[in-house]
Amino acid sequence: MKLNNFKYQGSGLNRFFGPLEAKIMEILWDDSEEMSIKEVHGKLEGEKSLSFNTVMTVMNRLVEKGVLQKQARARSFAYSPVVSRGVFMEEQSKELTHDLIEEFGSLAVTHMMDALDKVDPKLLDQLEQHIHDLKKER
Structure with missing residues (x-):
């Protein structure tokens, strides 16, 4: 998987992702279980002003980029990183x-x-x- 937006000014994951994308990836990599959007939204501490829809949009973009995978659950979807x-x-x-x-x-x-x-x-x-x-x- 090749990401096309490498940022020389950033550090760590921020070289490859936007700030919110990097935080979401950190959460999903740190928690070894697949998570719903609601669960990720709840773990975004200090980001109280973020709406559920914003988190959903960013997570679905990460799926489109090939970084996350999405699987159907009973009433929602579960997201997990494609690779460690x-x-x-x-x-x-x-x-x-x-x-x-x-x-x-x-x-x-x-x-x-x-x-x-x-x-x-x-x-x-x-x-x-x-x-x-x-x-x-x-």
């Missing part, structure tokens, strides 16, 4: 990295390498091993 938060972040970072390399080529790789001086040495060891494995495969 970890899988979502993995997929999005992979898509973003591929897009950067496709558009900027060696410049993107050079800047990624420059940023490595700020990462945990264990990550550098993992990267070194991964590069070694890729070279062996070729």
Whole structure:
């Protein structure tokens, strides 16, 4: 699943979603059960001015984007994330990295390498091993 609106200024989920979308996704990822719109609306603390219809509209847009799935219940619908938060972040970072390399080529790789001086040495060891494995495969 590729989301098309990456925001450089944001952080965390706000890079991929609008503020309310991000809050709804956090609620659904934190609560491992599927939830109705009413249940999500009730968990949006501090957002008392939000109407039920606003929450319903945003949740249905998340279904259209392919991030949430919707299943019929007795008198309502149950919503749940299509993938876990970890899988979502993995997929999005992979898509973003591929897009950067496709558009900027060696410049993107050079800047990624420059940023490595700020990462945990264990990550550098993992990267070194991964590069070694890729070279062996070729």
